[in-house]
Amino acid sequence: MTFRISTTPIEAASLQRTLVDERAGACVTFEGWVRNQNEGQPVLSLEYEAYTPLAEKEGERILAEAQQRFALLGAVCVHRVGLLQLGEMAVWVGVTAEHRGAAFEACRYIIDEAKARVPIWKKEHYASGATAWINCATRGEHSHPAAIPPA
Amino acid sequence: MTFRISTTPIEAASLQRTLVDERAGACVTFEGWVRNQNEGQPVLSLEYEAYTPLAEKEGERILAEAQQRFALLGAVCVHRVGLLQLGEMAVWVGVTAEHRGAAFEACRYIIDEAKARVPIWKKEHYASGATAWINCATRGEHSHPAAIPPA
Amino acid sequence: MITLNVQYFAILREQRGVSQEQLSTAARTPAALYEELRARYPFTLPGDRVRAAVNETFVDADSVLNDGDQVVFIPPVAGG
Amino acid sequence: MITLNVQYFAILREQRGVSQEQLSTAARTPAALYEELRARYPFTLPGDRVRAAVNETFVDADSVLNDGDQVVFIPPVAGG
Numbered sequence: 001m002t003f004r005i006s007t008t009p010i011e012a013a014s015l016q017r018t019l020v021d022e023r024a025g026a027c028v029t030f031e032g033w034v035r036n037q038n039e040g041q042p043v044l045s046l047e048y049e050a051y052t053p054l055a056e057k058e059g060e061r062i063l064a065e066a067q068q069r070f071a072l073l074g075a076v077c078v079h080r081v082g083l084l085q086l087g088e089m090a091v092w093v094g095v096t097a098e099h100r101g102a103a104f105e106a107c108r109y110i111i112d113e114a115k116a117r118v119p120i121w122k123k124e125h126y127a128s129g130a131t132a133w134i135n136c137a138t139r140g141e142h143s144h145p146a147a148i149p150p151a
Numbered sequence: 152m153t154f155r156i157s158t159t160p161i162e163a164a165s166l167q168r169t170l171v172d173e174r175a176g177a178c179v180t181f182e183g184w185v186r187n188q189n190e191g192q193p194v195l196s197l198e199y200e201a202y203t204p205l206a207e208k209e210g211e212r213i214l215a216e217a218q219q220r221f222a223l224l225g226a227v228c229v230h231r232v233g234l235l236q237l238g239e240m241a242v243w244v245g246v247t248a249e250h251r252g253a254a255f256e257a258c259r260y261i262i263d264e265a266k267a268r269v270p271i272w273k274k275e276h277y278a279s280g281a282t283a284w285i286n287c288a289t290r291g292e293h294s295h296p297a298a299i300p301p302a
Numbered sequence: 303m304i305t306l307n308v309q310y311f312a313i314l315r316e317q318r319g320v321s322q323e324q325l326s327t328a329a330r331t332p333a334a335l336y337e338e339l340r341a342r343y344p345f346t347l348p349g350d351r352v353r354a355a356v357n358e359t360f361v362d363a364d365s366v367l368n369d370g371d372q373v374v375f376i377p378p379v380a381g382g
Numbered sequence: 383m384i385t386l387n388v389q390y391f392a393i394l395r396e397q398r399g400v401s402q403e404q405l406s407t408a409a410r411t412p413a414a415l416y417e418e419l420r421a422r423y424p425f426t427l428p429g430d431r432v433r434a435a436v437n438e439t440f441v442d443a444d445s446v447l448n449d450g451d452q453v454v455f456i457p458p459v460a461g462g
Binding site: 183199201202204205208209230241262265266267268269270271272273274284285286287289 | 309311315316346347348355358359360377379380381382
């Protein structure tokens with residue numbers, strides 16, 4: 001059970017190898033990729049920032065919760081920080097279990113909770129030159145996502 | 152959208168590369184691994200057999216259904232046949248979507264339907280020397296899984 | 303009588319001892335053919351646990367068989 | 383007055399212009415400290431959209447701050 005913030009590209013294959021377990025009949029993985037648009041605005045790149053010590057602590061707590069709720073054998077989550085280009089992997093979650101139901105549910109739980117609770121922030125860089133910190137729009141700014149015009 | 156039966160080991164990494172898509176924000180994969188026991192009986196290896204032309208046809212139908220039901224971008228499923236050892240990959244499903252909800256649901260749908268409908272059969276070889284075709288037990292035989300004593 | 307090609311898989315292949323055969327039969331439906339074969343070979347699965355496919359398509363157990371059809375009986379599946 | 387170390391991330395870091403600072407304050411809770419900082423810097427997020435962490439642990443906005451604490455205000459998160 002490991003939750004880690006990474007400043008370098010995520011190596012999915014080597015993370016998955018750490019989950020090898022002869023008791024496991026199912027391995028479910030989730031990868032979050034930088035996609036080329038958000039709510040209709042063309043995106044060029046993303047910037048992720050984390051409060052690393054608390055992010056890893058909160059992430060480990062999520063993995064422990066998943067282990068209590070579901071019949072898991074192993075779970076790993078790594079979240080990238082820094083500037084990411086289109087198609088790059090922002091987050092990887094891998095879960096093993098004897099049976100597929102637990103693996104699917106735990107993988108979904110981990111990514112849902114990580115997105116909701118772990119102190120990681122995302123800034124989108126749009127084709128227009130504007131940028132926005134996602135979820136940080138406030139009244140008076142452009143509607144969601146908050147668009148800060150180029151300087 | 153590809154469903155394929157494979158007589159050689161599944162190359163997950165190269166299958167996943169075929170799903171690369173700049174519109175995709177989520178990629179969910181499911182891997183089925185040969186595990187070391189089933190319902191308490193130690194398993195040494197598995198044999199999978201398929202009626203390949205119909206398996207691939209029914210599999211493609213499942214992928215088409217998934218595409219109609221969920222907001223997918225891509226989906227691939229490959230099922231291995233032949234003799235597999237502990238830890239080997241029996242099946243790989245990969246799904247991409249803009250958003251993770253559709254990717255999780257479609258991946259789950261595909262593996263659930265594939266297990267229920269695609270003409271593929273599994274024979275377990277137990278540490279005891281017995282073997283059993285899974286789901287093929289009949290009244291009068293050992294209870295599920297059907298145990299055929301060694302010859 | 304019609305002539306059919308029958309393919310066997312998994313437990314049926316093992317119980318029949320061959321993976322395919324050509325046979326002449328008076329049976330006109332997959333259900334009737336399966337009962338005929340079951341009387342001849344040590345098949346343990348009852349007819350209601352076996353699906354039928356003709357010419358690489360699933361069919362109803364009481365659909366009509368035609369001369370030259372390729373018939374497959376599908377034991378309960380167990381992929382994954 | 384107590385002395386605190388404050389770290390800023392993401393939108394707060396950009397709006398503050400530094401990623402950390404040491405400061406002396408009469409504020410005794412994260413909520414009071416955030417209002418004090420908001421009066422001084424162009425923070426757009428209201429206090430109710432920001433969580434507080436002290437010494438690498440999430441805390442209530444009205445928990446007690448002690449001299450030497452490391453304080454972080456957490457804007458709405460957006461991992462994944």
